[in-house]
Amino acid sequence: MRAARLARTLLPYAGLIGLIVYFSLASDFFLNQRNFERLITDSATLIVVSLGMTLVILLGEIDLSVGAVVALLSVLLAQMLGLGWPWPVAVLGALALGLLVGAINGALTVIGDIPSFIVTLGTSAIATGLAFIFTGAISVPIYDVVFLDLFYSDTILGLTVPLLLCIVAFAGTLLALTRTAWGRELTAIGANAAAARIAGVPVRRDKVLVFVAMGGLVAVGAILSAARLGSGAPGAAPSLTLDAIAAVIIGGASLFGGQASLVRTLLGALLIAVLNNGMVLLNINVDAQYVVKGVIILLAVVLERLGGGR
Amino acid sequence: MTPLLRLDGISKGFPGVQALQDVSLDVHAGEVHAVMGENGAGKSTLMKIAAGLYRPDAGSIAVDGAATSFAGPADATAHGIHTVFQELTVLDNLDVGRNVMMGHEPGRGPLLDRRALRRAAQEVLDRLGIALDAATPAARLSTGARQMVEIARACATAPRVLILDEPTSSLGSHEEETLFALIDRLKAMGVGIVYITHRMSEVFRLADRLTVLRDGRHVVTGPAAEFDRDSLIRAMVGRDVEDRSHGMVSRDLPPALSVARVTRGRAVRGATLRLHEGEVLGLAGLMGAGRTELARLMAGADQPDSGSMVLFGAPYAPRDVAEAIAAGVVYVPEDRKDLGLVLSLSVAENISLPAYRQHRRAGLLDLAALRRRAADWAGRLGVKAPSPAVRVDTLSGGNQQKVVLAKWLAMAPRVVLLDEPTRGVDVGAKAEIHARIRALAADGAAVLVISSELPEVLSVADRIAVMAGGRVVGTVPAAKASEESLLALAFAEDEVAA
Numbered sequence: 127m128r129a130a131r132l133a134r135t136l137l138p139y140a141g142l143i144g145l146i147v148y149f150s151l152a153s154d155f156f157l158n159q160r161n162f163e164r165l166i167t168d169s170a171t172l173i174v175v176s177l178g179m180t181l182v183i184l185l186g187e188i189d190l191s192v193g194a195v196v197a198l199l200s201v202l203l204a205q206m207l208g209l210g211w212p213w214p215v216a217v218l219g220a221l222a223l224g225l226l227v228g229a230i231n232g233a234l235t236v237i238g239d240i241p242s243f244i245v246t247l248g249t250s251a252i253a254t255g256l257a258f259i260f261t262g263a264i265s266v267p268i269y270d271v272v273f274l275d276l277f278y279s280d281t282i283l284g285l286t287v288p289l290l291l292c293i294v295a296f297a298g299t300l301l302a303l304t305r306t307a308w309g310r311e312l313t314a315i316g317a318n319a320a321a322a323r324i325a326g327v328p329v330r331r332d333k334v335l336v337f338v339a340m341g342g343l344v345a346v347g348a349i350l351s352a353a354r355l356g357s358g359a360p361g362a363a364p365s366l367t368l369d370a371i372a373a374v375i376i377g378g379a380s381l382f383g384g385q386a387s388l389v390r391t392l393l394g395a396l397l398i399a400v401l402n403n404g405m406v407l408l409n410i411n412v413d414a415q416y417v418v419k420g421v422i423i424l425l426a427v428v429l430e431r432l433g434g435g436r
Numbered sequence: 437m438t439p440l441l442r443l444d445g446i447s448k449g450f451p452g453v454q455a456l457q458d459v460s461l462d463v464h465a466g467e468v469h470a471v472m473g474e475n476g477a478g479k480s481t482l483m484k485i486a487a488g489l490y491r492p493d494a495g496s497i498a499v500d501g502a503a504t505s506f507a508g509p510a511d512a513t514a515h516g517i518h519t520v521f522q523e524l525t526v527l528d529n530l531d532v533g534r535n536v537m538m539g540h541e542p543g544r545g546p547l548l549d550r551r552a553l554r555r556a557a558q559e560v561l562d563r564l565g566i567a568l569d570a571a572t573p574a575a576r577l578s579t580g581a582r583q584m585v586e587i588a589r590a591c592a593t594a595p596r597v598l599i600l601d602e603p604t605s606s607l608g609s610h611e612e613e614t615l616f617a618l619i620d621r622l623k624a625m626g627v628g629i630v631y632i633t634h635r636m637s638e639v640f641r642l643a644d645r646l647t648v649l650r651d652g653r654h655v656v657t658g659p660a661a662e663f664d665r666d667s668l669i670r671a672m673v674g675r676d677v678e679d680r681s682h683g684m685v686s687r688d689l690p691p692a693l694s695v696a697r698v699t700r701g702r703a704v705r706g707a708t709l710r711l712h713e714g715e716v717l718g719l720a721g722l723m724g725a726g727r728t729e730l731a732r733l734m735a736g737a738d739q740p741d742s743g744s745m746v747l748f749g750a751p752y753a754p755r756d757v758a759e760a761i762a763a764g765v766v767y768v769p770e771d772r773k774d775l776g777l778v779l780s781l782s783v784a785e786n787i788s789l790p791a792y793r794q795h796r797r798a799g800l801l802d803l804a805a806l807r808r809r810a811a812d813w814a815g816r817l818g819v820k821a822p823s824p825a826v827r828v829d830t831l832s833g834g835n836q837q838k839v840v841l842a843k844w845l846a847m848a849p850r851v852v853l854l855d856e857p858t859r860g861v862d863v864g865a866k867a868e869i870h871a872r873i874r875a876l877a878a879d880g881a882a883v884l885v886i887s888s889e890l891p892e893v894l895s896v897a898d899r900i901a902v903m904a905g906g907r908v909v910g911t912v913p914a915a916k917a918s919e920e921s922l923l924a925l926a927f928a929e930d931e932v933a934a
Contacts, residue, residue, distance in 0.1 A: 305803070307792035384778075
């Protein structure tokens, strides 16, 4: 029991360090600054979305729509740019749409009293369908060079913009979780919603806000994804939902709510990022990644059970 | 005579705490042996050892004079030792019969023989004199009936020793009588009963012998007749606990909170109540009389279908708990594990939970102020914890209840609604909580205390309102009330309403 709990606590650290050491030895191209920048750029969407997923899982909820919504928003962003709209307008438009989708997910879950598992399964299917209808299943190319450079390759203070956005998103969610009334109430709601309600915590409003925040982060993820691919693609993020949930679980969160850590989620997301990056460098079959990730998720959950997690 | 079960010189330690030190206990056929002590005295640990859940570090266990050791709970059961724990484990989705026969269902090969099962279960219930039908879905049972089912389950395989862990903690007065009758019947059948309780009156009503534990050590064992209330309290706490009635008379002031003919569903049917500043109003009644439901309406946790409330002269209709808190009304719920606390959070986080929104500067929390406030209130209520940062579920029941009180008193309420504030709390903590309730009223707050323990209501309240069938059927000054007169009120109306 004790050993399992320890193993569970160490999993994100040991896993991340282990993978870094392994790939450094196995590939000459892994351990250098350029590859690190590429790794972050490739995984920025995952990192940003995982942070939102942490808040959702902390509540004891889940969001299965993130992959589909990132794809839909990237398509809409590309189409807005294609209409000749200035890039800041298109970006703000994508953000607004993301917040709207989050609000819909949250409202249906809270006001409709429907499990978020079902709600987001539904919105996921709708988003995927819309993305394919709007594009005729063909990616929408982006020609706005300023937008592409800014969100892909430009640097500010020596940091690439995707890295910068990850840092800002991390700092922002950490601040919200630890230093706002809303954030502190989330842990209580996830652990015991009835006790939180009778303590006067606005449980419903807090919950809807979590889904809205998730929507905003999903929109940021979509912007980064569109810039990286240079297009809005209806199949832009096939494994994003799985990866984001995996990052949170590897980070030690309880799927029953009330327990999650942004720092450890970040480690979980980086672990998956390193795995994706390293397997490409080693020329391992892309599809094998799914098997490896599935095993890691199950390992994390089994260790939690053995460790006497709630 | 050889005792049925004998625990001899038992010691048990956990990391950082010696839970039991050289404790002995025995129980004979046909006797009730009460085990008393404050929370943390070691009662639960001793019972868990008898139930085979823990193995003692030292000491011996003998059944019928033969030394033995229990490999696990199933082993203890095989020796005829059955335990009914405080947390009820009746499954709602099954009927009474399935619950009673759980673990030893009669079958034909791999299939369940439903008819034989129902018959066997009904036999057990009838033998024990429990008026329940084996076919009733468990979901429809009251808490008291669940307790009976729990005992019936333990008795399904002819137990020799039955260990009951605070069996009345969730029962109303009339349900208690049913339980006591059942215990008398088990005694007559030659079952040895170990009875753990916090309640004085039960010990003197039921016990043949009693044992007092304190801080994991054995204090005294003797015939119950040799003790009285004061000597028992002294043995438990090792000091005298002041517990006197104050007998203040309510003043003729306008009420702080008045409730007029409020109704909600079937639970509250036209209740009227006036609560004054500076008084403690007791709210008595049987299980299901609508006391908690009425308090929830006053607290904004539920909204009435009809009727009106007035708070300090202004109409009062809170749409949620937050509005009630903002108006100065707080409700301390009865179930501290499910509603009062978030068990996985720390003492400080629990105390701060209702207050986060009042401690913001430019949108961000003033964490230092929140920490100071939590430590201050934990101290004022006398919470015994290594630090406010420890998880609240590591504390004893009495200390957890003090955390709940700290959480609400820190909100500087003008009206305090306390629902069973001392349930499952030891005598020492109980006296402290009572003193705190009196002090609250002396400071000018209007305090409502719901309690199923009539002696508690009588000793802590200035006036006592009695509820039955969703209505307040009478209000009497505590000085003029007695247990008998209150029960008479509660029962009389019950019959009318039924």
